[in-house]
Amino acid sequence: MGTESDVDTSRTVVQVYVPAYQRDLWDEHADELDMSRSEFVKAMVQAGRQGFGGEPASDLKATQNESENGSNQSEDLRSRILASLEEGYCLSWDDLLAEVTGDVESRLETTLKELQDSGQIRYSGREGGYVLESESK
Template structure:
């Protein structure tokens, strides 16, 4: 892996009107994406001058192995454009991404009170409609 490529993750926060957040969440849900993944994808698409490469956009009817927008394919291609990677290095780079995405998703679900961590249940659990999660 190239020494100049930093693959660590960092949080980015922004504030938008509630209606906009709701619209983004709805669109992300339609695309079967987390809100974080949706925002990252839209920012990257915007950075490509609003003329994204074929299969690089997140369309609900996309074909291929990743109908949610070819996120893994895009990530691998972006990594390989900058350097040569072994299988293990690529696996480490994309595994770090899934760990970060899972962490972000769990934080979002907990913040929305949709899940909680339960020692009694041995991990994360869905919060029931009555709010107690049991």
């Protein structure tokens, strides 16, 4: 994979075609986990890669986190999980997810508004979601 400085962290689009019923099942599961479809698919692919001998999540997270802001967010996540379990003794997946995601919905909403206000994206009901302004013309 190369050194951390060689890792391209820019975002790109990946398209996959699945039967509508499968997309609907994924959407239901994503809703149960309070995740977007994109977040759900990324999480499931990464989990699946581990089962097929892909890069361990810890290596992927370390590379991604250090490139994002130079800090080790993986350690922070471990600490937050342990602290939550100390307070709650036994927590479900959904409870832990709520504990570690915190105000991500609020931050997402704020960021989407900023991107719309700056003209970089817009919401398109016809296209079923947010689109880059440059791609929608």
